[in-house]
Amino acid sequence: MSELDELYQSLILDHNRAPRNFRELPTSSGHAEGRNPLCGDTFNVWVQVKDGVVTDVSFLGQGCAISKASASMMTTIIKGKTVSEVRGLFDRFHQMVTGRAPTAEDEKKEARNALGCLSAFAGVSAFPIRVKCATLAWHALMKAVETAADGMPADARS
Amino acid sequence: MSELDELYQSLILDHNRAPRNFRELPTSSGHAEGRNPLCGDTFNVWVQVKDGVVTDVSFLGQGCAISKASASMMTTIIKGKTVSEVRGLFDRFHQMVTGRAPTAEDEKKEARNALGCLSAFAGVSAFPIRVKCATLAWHALMKAVETAADGMPADARS
C-alpha cells in the first residue's frame, strides 16, 4: 500500500463522503469552534454531557478529508464514554498521529484496542503537517466538553 | 614607506597639530556645517566670496587627523581662487582620494600640479572608509560657497 493509500484508507474515505452525526444538536450542554489557521477550515462541535458521560455529540463544518473523517469517526466512538475516557482516547490518538505511539508490544496492543477504528488515522504520522487536520475536531471537542463541565447552558456563552 | 606612514605623511601630521585658519571669520558671506555620521565629527566652514573669488576662508571643529589636516590644507590652498576653480580642485581631490585618479601620464602630471600639496592625501585611497574624513570640510565648503553665491548675508540664513 502506498503512503497515500495508507493515509486515505477506505474507512476514512467513507466517513469523508458520508459523515456521521453531521448536524447541530437540538439541545447541547457544550459547543466550540475549531479553526485550522493553515487552510481556514472550521468545525463546530456540540456535546451533551450528563453526569460526566458524553451522551450525544455532533459536528458541522467544512474541511479536508482527514479533518472531516476524523470528526465523524470521533463522534461515533465517544458517544457513551465518560469525559475522562474521552481525554485518554484523545491522548492516545494524538500520540498515534504524531508518530509517538508506544513501542513496547503490550502497550502497542492495548493502544490498538483502545483506539479501535481510529487506528485508520495511523498513516497521518507520515504527513506531519496533516496532524492539525486530524486533531482539529478533537481540540474543539475538548473545548466543548470543558465549557459543558461548568454547568452553564451553552447559549449563555459566545 | 608603510601604508600607514603613507597615509599620515608629515605634512598631514603638521596640519593636524597646527591647523591653519582655525577660527571663525569676523564677516563672512557663506557658512556651512559638515558632519561625519560615522564618528559624529563636525566642522564649520566660513567663506568670504567677492566677485566670484574666495577672498577668505576659515574653519573650526573636532575631528580626526585626516579630516582636520584636510580642512586646514584646503583653507590654505583655495584662498584667492575663483569659485569654479575651487569646484574643479575638489573634483580632482575627490578623484584622488577615491583612487579614481587619471591614468594617462600627461593627465596625471596635470592633476599633480593642480593639487599641489593636497597630493599628501593620496594615501587615503588605500583606506576607503577614510574618504569621508578627507572630504568632510570640502563638502561643507561647497555648501558654504553655494549659500554665499546667492548674495544674501550669511546671518539671514539658518
Added chain:
Amino acid sequence: MSSPSVVDPRPGAAPDQTWDPASIRGDFPMLERTIRGRPIAYLDNAATALKPRSVIDEVVRYYQDVTANVARGVHTASQEATERFETVRHQVGMFLGSRPADEVVFTSGTTGAINLVAQSYGRAVLRPGDEVLVTEMEHHSNLVPWQLVAEQTGARVRAIPITGSGEVDLGWLERNRSDRTKIVAVCHVSNVLGTVVPVARVAALAHEMGAVCVVDGAQGVPHLRVDVGALGCDFYAFSAHKLFGPTGLGVLWGRQPLFERMPPWQGGGGMIARVEIEKSSFAPPPARFEAGTPPIAEVFGLGAVLDYLAALDRRAFEHEDRVVRYAEELLRAIPGVILHGAAPGRVGLVTFSVEGVHPHDVGTALDAGGVAVRAGHHCAQPLMARLGVTATVRASFAPYNTRREAEALAEGVEQAKRVFGQ
C-alpha cells in the same frame, strides 16, 4: 561556482525558439533532492523560490571572508562589507530601472516594506475619512498594514473589486476615487490569479486625485521586467526570497522627494544624525529607514541574484510562460478541475480547485508524488471569499521548471481524483 548558461539568441531566431531548462537546473542544488523517494517537482515558487549556487556561495562568502558590521567600522573587513552592501543597493536601483541608490531601502521583506510605508507615509498623511484603496485580490501583507494604520488614523480601507476574469475593475476605481483617496495600494501580480495589474493606469488614476500609488511587487519581480519609472508608481516593494535570493531581506523602493519628507518608522542604530536622551534628529534616506544592523549576508546574496538574472537568457522566461500554459492545458483537460483566474497575460502560476476534493487532500496527493504545491488560502482570504472557496491549490513556476513537472502535476491531480473516487 556554476553560472547560468548564457546563449545569445542568433539574429533572426524565432522568439519561441527552444530553450532548455536543463541548462540551468544544475545551478539549483535543491533540485537534486528527492521527496518520498521521487525527484522533487518544485512548483511552490510563489511561496519561496529556489536559490542558485552562486547566491548561496555569496552568502557563505560574507560569513567566511567578509564578516563585519557595515557603515560602522574603520577596519578593512567592515569597509569591504560596506562597499559590497552599497554596491548592491546601487544594483537594485539599476534592476528597478536605473534609479538612484538612495531610493532603495533594505527591509526585512515585502511585508516589512509595506508596513514601513503604512506607518511612516500613511500615518503622516491619513486623516479621518481618508481612504486607502486596495484590490480585492491583495495578499494580507498589502491589506492588513493598511487596516492597522486606518484604525490608528480614522481612515478607511476599501477594495477595488475584480472582474470575473480576475482583473482590476478600473471603471470602479475611476468612479470611486475622490479627493479623500490618499493611497492606492495594489499588487503588481496577484499571488493567486497571476493577474498582471496595469500599474501605470492605476498610478495615473491615483495621481490625478493627489494620491500615491504603492505597489506590492512580491510576485512582480520574479516574472516581469520592472521599471518603476515606466510604472509611474511611488513605492515598490519586493522580497529577495521570492526572487531566488535569501530569506530575511526585502526592498522598498520609493521616490526620493517622498522619502525625504517621511518620518522614521523604527528607531535604532544607523538611522540617526544626533541623539540626546530627550530627542534625536535623523539621517537622510535611505539610512533613516534602516534602523539597526541590516541583513548583510542577505544583501550580499541579493547582489548575486541580480548578477544571475542579468546573465540569464531572457528566453528562460518565455520557457516559463510556456510551461505555465502547458500545465493549464493539462489541468483544463481533467474533468472536475476548475481553474481560477483568466486575465489575459497572467504570469507564473495556475490556481485551481478539484470538485469534491479538498485542496489539502490534493496537496497531499501531489506531495506523495514528489510535487510541491501550495494548498490553502494563500494569505488572500478576501479573494477566497470572492471566489466562493476557503482554499485552492496553486502551482507556481520558475524558469527551471519543466514540461515533465507540469505533467507530474496533472498526474498527481488524477491520482487524487482516483483516491477520492471522483
Added chain:
Amino acid sequence: MSSPSVVDPRPGAAPDQTWDPASIRGDFPMLERTIRGRPIAYLDNAATALKPRSVIDEVVRYYQDVTANVARGVHTASQEATERFETVRHQVGMFLGSRPADEVVFTSGTTGAINLVAQSYGRAVLRPGDEVLVTEMEHHSNLVPWQLVAEQTGARVRAIPITGSGEVDLGWLERNRSDRTKIVAVCHVSNVLGTVVPVARVAALAHEMGAVCVVDGAQGVPHLRVDVGALGCDFYAFSAHKLFGPTGLGVLWGRQPLFERMPPWQGGGGMIARVEIEKSSFAPPPARFEAGTPPIAEVFGLGAVLDYLAALDRRAFEHEDRVVRYAEELLRAIPGVILHGAAPGRVGLVTFSVEGVHPHDVGTALDAGGVAVRAGHHCAQPLMARLGVTATVRASFAPYNTRREAEALAEGVEQAKRVFGQ
C-alpha cells in the same frame, strides 16, 4: 563539518585551568583571512561576531536541501522547514532558561524587537505624562524607539544616570521612579563600558511601581548565561549575529500574559486569524508578532549556534575574560591611554581613548596591523557626551581571541602614538 572541542574539566581541576582557544579557532573560517597581509585579529565582536562553520553549514542546508516557506505548505519540504523552525523556537526558549516556546518571537534583530515592544506594548499603555526610564549608557536601539513612542503618546523618556565607574545609579532609580513610570528599559551589558546591569534589581524596582522591565540583551547573551526567570524581566531582546549567528534575525522573548494582551505591530501574512477587507482578527502569540515570511535560513543558523554553544566548554568564557583583563592591563600600561568604565564584573570588551590621537586614527593604525576594532560613538551618543568625548576605540572579544591578539592591539596603539609623535 567541524564541531567544537568538548573537553570535560577533570574533577577537581582548578577553575582557571588553561583552555586553549586553538581548540576552536579552526571552527571559524573568517579567522583564516588576512588583513593587509597580516593575520586578522578580530576584536570587533560586539559589532558582529564571527560564525562557526556549523552555523554556515546549517544556513546552506536550508538553501540547498530544505528550501520552502514555513507554516504554509502541505508539502514535505515545507513541513521539514516548519518543524526545524519551530524546534529552534523551542531551543531558544531553553537557552533563555527553559521558557515555553510561545514566549519566543523571531524578529529582524534586537532593534526590531525593541521597536516591537515600544510600538505594541508601549503605544498601548503609555499616556501623556507617563515615563519611560532608560540608562544613560543605552545603545540608540534601546533609546530612539522609546523617544518615538513617547512622542506619539505624550510620554517622556528619562535617563537613569551612571556613576563614575559606569554603573547604573540604582539610588536615582529608587528616588525617581513613580506611578508614572510605565517602562524601564535597560541593557543587560553595556556595549561601550561592558558593565553588567543588575537586571534583577532593576526589574524588582520597576515591578514595585507596576512598570515592566525591558532588557536589551544584545551584549548579554554573548557573554553571560541568561535565565529570564531569574532576571525577572518582562521582555528580553537579542540579535543572532552578535551571538555567532546569521544577520537578519533577532529574538524577542516576552512573558506570555503580556504578549497575549498586546496588539499586533506589523500586519501581513501569517499573523492573522481571519481577514476581511474592512477588518481582521489576529493569531495568538508568537504568530501575531511575526508578519510575513520570517528569516527562515537565519533561524536554521541560530539553531546551530545554540547547539554549538551547548557543546562549548564553559572554560572558553573564562578564557575570554582573562584575555579581556590582559588587554586592559597592556593598555593601562601605555602612557596616554585612558580606559573608560570600571564597573566590577564587566565583560567582553575594553573601551579607551588615546590622548591627542583621534579614535579614527587609532582605528586606522590598528587596521594597518591587522587588528579590527571599532572606533566611533558606538551608537551611544548620550554616553559619549557623559564621558566627554565624541568617540572612543573599542576592542571587543570572543572565546576564540588570544593573548597574542591582545598584544597586537597594544602594539597597534603604540604604533599610533609613534605616528602621531605623542
